[in-house]
Amino acid sequence: MMKIIIIGATTGIGKALAELYISQGHEVTVTGRRTELLGEIQRLYPDKKIHTSAMDVADIDNARRIIQDLADKNGGFDKVIINAGVGFGKASFEEEIKTIDINVRGFVAIAQWAYQYFKSKGGGHIIGISSLAALKGSAYAPEYHASKAFISNYMQGLRLRSAKYIHHIPITDIRPGFVDTEMTKQNKGMFWVATPEKAAQQIADAIEAKKNVAYITKRYFLLAILMKLSPEWVFKKIF
Numbered sequence: 064m065m066k067i068i069i070i071g072a073t074t075g076i077g078k079a080l081a082e083l084y085i086s087q088g089h090e091v092t093v094t095g096r097r098t099e100l101l102g103e104i105q106r107l108y109p110d111k112k113i114h115t116s117a118m119d120v121a122d123i124d125n126a127r128r129i130i131q132d133l134a135d136k137n138g139g140f141d142k143v144i145i146n147a148g149v150g151f152g153k154a155s156f157e158e159e160i161k162t163i164d165i166n167v168r169g170f171v172a173i174a175q176w177a178y179q180y181f182k183s184k185g186g187g188h189i190i191g192i193s194s195l196a197a198l199k200g201s202a203y204a205p206e207y208h209a210s211k212a213f214i215s216n217y218m219q220g221l222r223l224r225s226a227k228y229i230h231h232i233p234i235t236d237i238r239p240g241f242v243d244t245e246m247t248k249q250n251k252g253m254f255w256v257a258t259p260e261k262a263a264q265q266i267a268d269a270i271e272a273k274k275n276v277a278y279i280t281k282r283y284f285l286l287a288i289l290m291k292l293s294p295e296w297v298f299k300k301i302f
């Protein structure tokens with residue numbers, strides 16, 4: 064039985080992953096801003112050992128205090144999964160800044176806490192939900208793609224740090240393509256769309272294998288190669 068905290072698990076991929084781990088008998092801590100949804104999850108599993116806690120990762124000092132308190136109160140964590148994220152279509156300036164506050168500042172607030180926590184504990188596993196979007200800029204959502212490029216690069220840095228100083232902290236960078244969730248409801252022209260449950264299963268497999276990077280679903284690996292190889296002038300014609 065593992066102790067797992069999922070940051071941002073009230074809906075979508077995070078919720079599906081929480082439910083998968085709960086069904087496997089792990090002790091799961093679910094966080095997010097919407098307390099009514101946290102209450103719903105708690106009510107759904109009256110017999111399971113789960114914890115819920117309201118947390119807004121954009122409120123970085125408070126978020127770090129809350130995760131520390133949860134670790135102290137519930138006997139620590141083996142895995143920290145940072146899934147919280149937002150994306151807006153044709154974002155206003157305020158929405159662009161909100162994206163950076165949640166996807167970048169919020170991510171670093173938790174990932175940095177988790178790294179220090181696992182370092183002092185002698186090991187642990189950090190998982191971050193990035194995106195295929197990390198690989199290139201976008202005409203439609205430059206701030207979202209840039210936020211995911213930041214966290215993928217940040218996770219690579221933590222991975223190198225863990226290897227260099229032998230901290231025993233694997234870092235898994237999860238890069239989904241399209242998943243059918245609240246975030247993508249307004250998207251048009253999606254393809255290879257996965258259900259949150261299918262995405263969650265493949266994410267759990269990648270975590271179990273302690274992969275450095277995993278594309279979800281797996282076939283997005285092919286698109287990732289294409290995206291990495293395409294020069295900007297080709298990319299401009301497609302996206």
Ligand SMILES: NC(=O)c1ccc[n+]([C@@H]2O[C@H](COP(=O)([O-])OP(=O)(O)OC[C@H]3O[C@@H](n4cnc5c(N)ncnc54)[C@H](OP(=O)(O)O)[C@@H]3O)[C@@H](O)[C@H]2O)c1
Pocket residue numbers: 070071072073074075076077078094095096097098100118119120121146147148149150165169192193194195238239240241242243244245246247
């Ligand atoms: N769906 C896709 O196609 C896709 C593709 C690539 C990557 N991703 C990434 O996958 C992750 C999950 O997205 P999703 O598609 O499952 O969307 P979603 O259903 O909208 O889920 C987003 C989750 O993040 C939480 N969250 C958002 N802002 C937060 C904040 N400030 N503090 C704490 N939690 C916060 C939300 O909970 P509250 O609102 O209750 O706080 C919710 O549980 C995101 O990082 C997203 O960028 C999704």
